[in-house]
Amino acid sequence: MHTFRPQSQLPIGMFDSGVGGLTVLDALNRALPGEDILYLGDTARLPYGTKSPETITRYALQIAEKLVERGIKILIVACNTASAVALDALTAAWPALPVIGVVLPGAKAACAASQNGHIAVIATQSTIKGGAYQRAIRALRPGCRVIGKACPLFVPIAEEGWMDGPIVEAVAARYLSPIFLDVPKSERPDCLVLACTHFPLLKSAIRNVVGPDPAIVDAAAITAETVASTLAQGGLGHPEATQRRGSIHYLTTDDAARFAHIGSLFLGRPIADTDVELVDL
Ligand code: DGL
Numbered sequence: 001m002h003t004f005r006p007q008s009q010l011p012i013g014m015f016d017s018g019v020g021g022l023t024v025l026d027a028l029n030r031a032l033p034g035e036d037i038l039y040l041g042d043t044a045r046l047p048y049g050t051k052s053p054e055t056i057t058r059y060a061l062q063i064a065e066k067l068v069e070r071g072i073k074i075l076i077v078a079c080n081t082a083s084a085v086a087l088d089a090l091t092a093a094w095p096a097l098p099v100i101g102v103v104l105p106g107a108k109a110a111c112a113a114s115q116n117g118h119i120a121v122i123a124t125q126s127t128i129k130g131g132a133y134q135r136a137i138r139a140l141r142p143g144c145r146v147i148g149k150a151c152p153l154f155v156p157i158a159e160e161g162w163m164d165g166p167i168v169e170a171v172a173a174r175y176l177s178p179i180f181l182d183v184p185k186s187e188r189p190d191c192l193v194l195a196c197t198h199f200p201l202l203k204s205a206i207r208n209v210v211g212p213d214p215a216i217v218d219a220a221a222i223t224a225e226t227v228a229s230t231l232a233q234g235g236l237g238h239p240e241a242t243q244r245r246g247s248i249h250y251l252t253t254d255d256a257a258r259f260a261h262i263g264s265l266f267l268g269r270p271i272a273d274t275d276v277e278l279v280d281l
Contacts, residue, residue, distance in 0.1 A: 006072075006073035006074065006096065006097060006098070006234070006236055007071075007073055008073060008235065008236045008237060008238055008239055009238060009239060010036075010071045010072055010073040011035070011036035011037055011038040011071070011072055011073070011246075011247075011249070012028065012032070012035050012036070012037050012038070012072065012073065012074050012076060012227065012231075013038050013040075013064075013067035013068070013070075013072030013073075013074065013075045013076070014028070014037065014038070014039050014040070014075070014076035014077075014078045015039065015040040015041070015042065015060075015063045015064075015067065015075075015076075015077065015078060015079065015082070016039075016040075016041055016042070016078045016079040016082075016197055017041070017042050017043075017045065017046040017047060017048040017049075017059075017079050017081065017082065018041045018042065018043045018046040018047075018159070018259075018262075019041050019043070019159070019259060019262050019263040019265075019266045020078075020079065020155075020158070020196070020197025020198045020266065021039065021041065021078030021079055021197050022039070022041075022197075022263055022266040022267045023197055023198075023200050023201070023218070023220050023266060024076065024078035024102065024197065024219070024220045024223055024224070025037060025039055025078065025248070025267070026220070026267055026268065027220035027221050027223065027224040028076070028223070028224045028227060029246070029248065030224070031221075031224035031225065031227070031228050032224070032227065032228055032231070032237075032241070032246070033245060033246060034238055034240065034241030034242060034243070034244050034245065034246050035231075035237075035238050035241060035246045036238070036246040036247045036248070036249075037246060037247075037248045037249070038067060038070060038072055038249050038251065039078075039248065039249070039250050039251065040063055040066065040067060040250075040251040040252070040253075040279070041250065041251070041252045041253070041259055041263070042059060042063060042252075042253050042281070043252050043253055043254040043255065043258070043259055044252075044253035044254035045059055045253065047081075047124065047152075047155055048079060048081040048082060048124070048126065049081045049123075049124025049125055049126050049127065049152060049155060049196070050124070050125055050126065050152065051081075051126060052126075053085040053086075053126070053130060056081060056082055056085050056086055056126065057085060057086040057089045059082070059086075059281075060077065060082045060086035060089065060090055061086070061089060061090065061093055062281045063281065064090055064093065064094060064097075064099075066251075066279065066281055068094065068097065072097075073098075073231075073236050074097070074098045074099075074100065074227065074230065074231060074234075074236060075090065075094070075097055075098070075099045075100070076100050076101075076223065076227060077090065077099065077100065077101040077102065078102060078197065078223075079102070079197060080102055080103065080106070080123055080124065080127050080133075080195050080196050080197060080219070081123070081124050081126045081127050081196075082101075083101030083102045083103045083132070084101075084103055084123075084126065084127045084130045084132035084133065085126065085130050085132070087099065087101045087103070098230050098234060098236070100223065100226055100227055100230060102197075102219040102220075102223050103132050103133055103136050103195075103219070104136055104226075105219045105222040105223040105225075105226050106133065106136075106193055106195055106217070106218065106219030106222070106223075107133060107136035107137045107139075107140055107193075108140060108222060109193070109217040109218070109219060109221075109222045110137055110191050110193045110217055111137060111140045111141045111144070113191045113215035113217050114141075114144070114189075114190055114191035114215070115190055116189075116190045117141060117143060117144045117145060118144070118145045118147075118188070118189040118190060118191075119137055119144060119145070119146050119147070119189050119190075119191045119192075119193060120146075120147045120148075120149065120179050120180075120189040120191070120192045120193065120214075121133045121134065121137070121146060121147070121148045121149070121192075121193045121195050122148075122149050122150075122151045122154075122175065122176075122192065122193065122194060122195060122196070122199060123148070123150065123151070123195035123196045123199075124150060124151075124152055124155065124196055125150040125152055127150075127195055127196065128148040128149065128150040129150070131148070133146070133148065133193065133195050134146045134148050145189075147179055147189060149175060149176075149179060151171075151172075151175045151176075151196075151199070153171050153175075154171065154172075154175075154196065154198055154199055154202055155196065155198050157171060157202070158198035158199070158201045158202055158266075159198070159262060161262070161265050163201050163202060163204070163205070164202070164204050164205045164208075165205070168202055168205040169205050169208055169209055172202070172205050172206050172208075172209040173209050176192075176206070176209050176210055177209070180192075180209070180210040180211070180214065181209075181210075181211075188213070188214070189214060190213065190214050190215065191214055191215045191216075191217060192206070192210060192214045192215070192216045192217070193217055193218070194206070194216060194217070194218040195218075195219070199218065200218045200220065201265075201266065203216060203218075248275065249275060249277070250263065250271065250275055250276040250277065251276075251277050251278075251279045252276055252277070252278060252279070253278070253279060253280070253281060254278070255278075256273060256276040256277065256278045257273055257276075259271075259276050260272065260273045260275070260276050263276075
């Protein structure tokens with residue numbers, strides 16, 4: 001356990017196994033443009049989604065240590081896999097640091113979007129195997145039917161920059177047809193949760209496969225809202241947030257130029273090489 005006191009002028013700290021968490025960063029930066037953000041992408045050890053809970057937790061604790069050492073006021077676990085397995089360990093290690101994951105916000109978004117209480121969750125192998133989303137959804141909406149499906153190939157496909165087209169749709173059809181197409185309409189979920197940072201980038205291909213009916217939700221926007229309200233409640237908003245534009249600084253554990261290149265695809269705007277710093281954990 002560490003002693004730590006958050007201060008309002010410090011940046012928001014966030015991390016992901018790689019560039020995927022930039023989809024959450026984008027939502028956060030839009031919701032809180034006056035806040036500074038320090039983002040760490042652990043690209044040297046990506047993917048997390050195929051690793052054991054013990055390994056993912058060890059990585060998450062090392063990253064938190066690094067970000068706290070740099071100075072942060074809140075920690076956002078912008079990785080579904082790490083949120084699903086390491087949130088309790090992070091909270092136990094840093095009791096005074098507000099720690100927010102993406103699982104609970106994602107589960108809330110799903111429960112709000114579903115009419116029939118039948119929800120499909122797609123994520124990495126680790127996230128699905130651990131069952132954190134399934135538990136969070138059932139806790140918020142008892143009696144809900146939740147189907148979890150690991151879709152690991154979506155991760156390298158998104159990193160390749162293949163956001164749409166026949167290859168992505170073929171992979172999506174292979175994963176999603178058994179849930180959305182090969183069953184009678186009355187048996188289909190009415191909500192699909194994109195419970196992995198990479199999947200929102202493939203949304204239009206996924207939509208083409210599942211058709212117009214199911215709501216497709218992800219955790220980015222609702223996580224940003226949760227962060228905004230946590231900062232406000234804790235008196236942790238930047239004192240000059242309304243009069244300034246916050247800065248964004250990126251840390252990566254491997255190849256800063258590659259992070260800037262692929263990260264720009266995920267963020268939808270350029271990341272300068274000079275904003276990315278290589279760090280060792
Ligand atoms: N960031 C991970 C997640 O959201 C996906 C990539 C990985 O497996 O590390 O689950």
